[in-house]
Amino acid sequence: MSTRDRANTHDGAAVYSPGILKMYDWWVLGISNRCAWLCPTQSILLPFFQRHLTANHLDVGVGTGFYLANSPMHPAQRITLLDLNRNSLEAARARIASLQPSVVLEDVLNPSGALGEERFDSISLFFLMHCLPGGMADKARAFETLHRHLTPGGTLYGATILGDGAGHNWLGRRLMKLYNAKGLFGNKTDTLAGLESGLTRCFAKVKVWQHGKVALFTAQAPLH
C-alpha cells in the first residue's frame, strides 16, 4: 500500500491516554452506552460478547479490557490483544494479567502483518469500527485483514455506533458532532446496510441487527 493510500487512523486511537482510560468505563460503558447510544453494556453488549467468546480469542480495539475482565474464561484460555494504542494495550493487559495475554501493536486498517499466520476461533471488534476514518467501504478493509486470522467455522463479531441516519437523541447528536469533529469517531455516514455489505464481501454467513443506535454483527468463516 502506498503512503497516499494509508488511512489516517491516528486520531481514532490517540485519545486513549492513561487518564482517559481511567474514566472510560464510567463514561463510555456506563453513561454513554445507556443514555446516548441506547445500548446498555450490562444487559446487551456484555452478554453478546460472552456468547461468542471461545478458548482461542483475539480482541481488536481493546480499550480498557472491560469485556474480557468481566467474562468467564475457558480452561486453558488463550487471549490475544490487538490495538494501535500502547496505553490501551497496557491497560487491558494489566487487567487480565492472570491470563497472560499476547499483545500485538497493530493498525487494523494499515496492517504490518504483525499477527503472522496466527488464527483464532473468535475475534471481537467492540466499538472499533466507528473510530476508523472513511466510509464503510474503507473501514471494511479491517474485515479483509481479520478474516484471514479466523479458523474454519470461527466467528468475527462486534458492535459499532451508527451514523447520523440512525436518528440520535439530544446527547447522542452532541457527542457525534464533537467526536467526529475531533476525529475520535469517523462514523457520520455509517449505516447498517453498509456494514452488512462490507461483511458480506469477506464472509458467507453474516448477521447484522440494531439495538438502540448501535449495530451488532456476527460473521462466520466457512468450515473449510
Ligand SMILES: C[S@@+](CC[C@H](N)C(=O)[O-])C[C@H]1O[C@@H](n2cnc3c(N)ncnc32)[C@H](O)[C@@H]1O
Ligand atoms: C472506543 S475504544 C473500544 C474499547 C472496547 N473494545 C470497548 O468496546 O469498550 C476503541 C479502541 O480501538 C483502538 N483503535 C482505534 N483505531 C484503531 C486502529 N486503526 N487499529 C487498532 N486499534 C484501534 C483504540 O486505541 C481503542 O483502544
